[in-house]
Amino acid sequence: MWRYLSTITLALGLGIILFPEHNNRPKPGPEVYSAKYETTSKLALLEQDVKLTDELCRSQCAIDYTTMLSQIEGGEPVTNVLKNMRSHHEKMDVLVWSQKGQPWEKGIQSGDLPPSNKDQAATYLKEAKTAVDAGKHYQSPKFGAGHQVYFVQGTPSTNGNDSLIGVIHQDVLAQVTDHQMKNLRLEPYPNENRWKVESVDTHSLKDKVVDHPEDNQGTSHYHQNEVVVRFKTDPTDAQLKQIKAEIKAISAQKLGYTYVFRTESMEAKALMAYFSKWNVAYVEPHFLYMTNDYYDDQEKDQDTTDSSSNSNSHSSGTEQAPVSANFMPNDRLYQKYQWNLPLIETVQGWQLNRGANDVIVAVVDTGVDQQHPDLQGQLLPGYNVISGNDNPQDDVGHGTHVTGVIAALVNNNLGVAGMTWYNKVLPVKVLDQTGAGSTYSVAQGIIWAADHGAKVMNLSLGNYADSGFLHDAIQYAYDKDVALIAASGNDNTEQPGFPAAYPEVFAVAASDSQNQKAPFSNYGDYIDVTAPGVSIASTYPNNQYAALSGTSMASPHVTALAALIRSTNPNLKNTEVYDIMRKSAQDLGDEGRDKYFGYGLIDVVKAIEMAKQNTAPLSYWPQDFARQLHLVPRKYAGAIER
Missing domain, CATH: 3.30.70.980 (YebC, transcriptional regulation domain)
Structure with missing residues (x-):
């Protein structure tokens, strides 16, 4: 079992684990971030995220086992508890409750052993039973291959008279690997x-x-x-x-x-x-x-909401109960894995504003898992462009992860914390089960979201083609005063990617826990700001959690910030929101704006304070500057307001 990350000096500690040779990393630059360096870094990051996925899964499963034993000790029927857990968590292939000294085969069992690895599973179950009867917790090594990977877990009860053991299916590790190979561009597409x-x-x-x-x-x-x-x-x-x-x-x-x-x-x-x-x-x-991302995982079904976290009770960003200066969310995975939120001053920002129900955030992506317990009450009725219906259920995982970064329930004693407490997410599915979608579907999704109340829109997707069709849709949403946030891409290239490089769109690059450029992150003069994008823990389909990497993960941090800004001051135009995020960013890299970090790392506290004061000058993106970057075709130049 992987050692848990230290809860002390979270960002620094996690950064050391994520990049053990960080001090030897060269400064970003095309002559340094060569194809060889980029590929090596991506492969190392892929391996790291898969390992972290394994750790997240084991950590959350241990919590689930403790929850089940507590329910059984509280008098709930054993069969009901086991069946209920397996109905919510498909990865738990077998659960066995047994008394001390009783062979595991004689216990109350729910589910069946995996046929392809039945003998190995039985061997580890026997080891687990011996351990828990001795009052010890147990987790086996992984066994199996490909999508048929498993491990066995055992947890003794508090009184030591009985225990819970079982076989957990980790096919998510293979899913993560397959997905990352594509989205980090480690294989041709x-x-x-x-x-x-x-x-x-x-x-x-x-x-x-x-x-x-x-x-x-x-x-x-x-x-x-x-x-x-x-x-x-x-x-x-x-x-x-x-x-x-x-x-x-x-x-x-x-x-x-x-x-x-x-x-x-x-x-x-x-x-x-x-x-x-x-x-x-x-x-x-x-x-x-x-999509512009890359992967990792985990899961949970406990739904004991803390009395202080009625995430759906506020309809505006004003008159919110104060959050104390020493507040720490009780979300189970926050302290160990969410290094990204403290780094950008998120908790301190919550002392100023935590969002508003009427500032709607569109996630134009692969859809969202509408049944995820950590997103309940956070989603509005959305749209599925691919199938032409109102069921934007996620069949990839990407959109669910992006949504969790923005709006996972905070302080509900479950999973992860999102950046906003009260902003609702409008899910729009424009990418199919392969993680790809056409210009038509993306454009249609953007227009639909703009017509259905979106004030902020996340676009963690891209292509290097400057499409007039897509630009028309972007222009349409922009003219309706939508703040459009997009990921720059994961090819470590200066080639502008779209829609991020359109002047109406706010472009986001990715950084790691030590504020260094992520090795995969695209760069260029069109980059506005940087946000965390390496091993970001968030929600994932089927009641799971995943740690993914990519500019896709950086973008929703900025989207959430834009939502907080508009929640603080609803009168701000999209251009004013953009300028606040640029002006409030913490400068990284070379002094002033540069092509690797833009204006720097987003700062939630400074941005919200500026929104309250409404002091941002509209001076960053004049038409002439956009034309100099060759981002504004002549036919659009006269129509863009700055």
């Missing part, structure tokens, strides 16, 4: 055959072979037989019928003024050439967008 896509150089759109992770930098992916078209004047019904016939269209979807045409007989380049004869504002490939 795409590696599935679900999407019919081509890889191209982002600037030239020339074909590019992607057979190594480093080839992902500056590479975009698009549907082979689809294009996106915006006409200067919408085609008539007769013209649309003519177009469909000439290209043998299978479908023609419309969002706003933009169409997505799909065929079986023509490839994207031929389709783009075809539409050149029509009066179009632009025609472009139908690009794919991916």
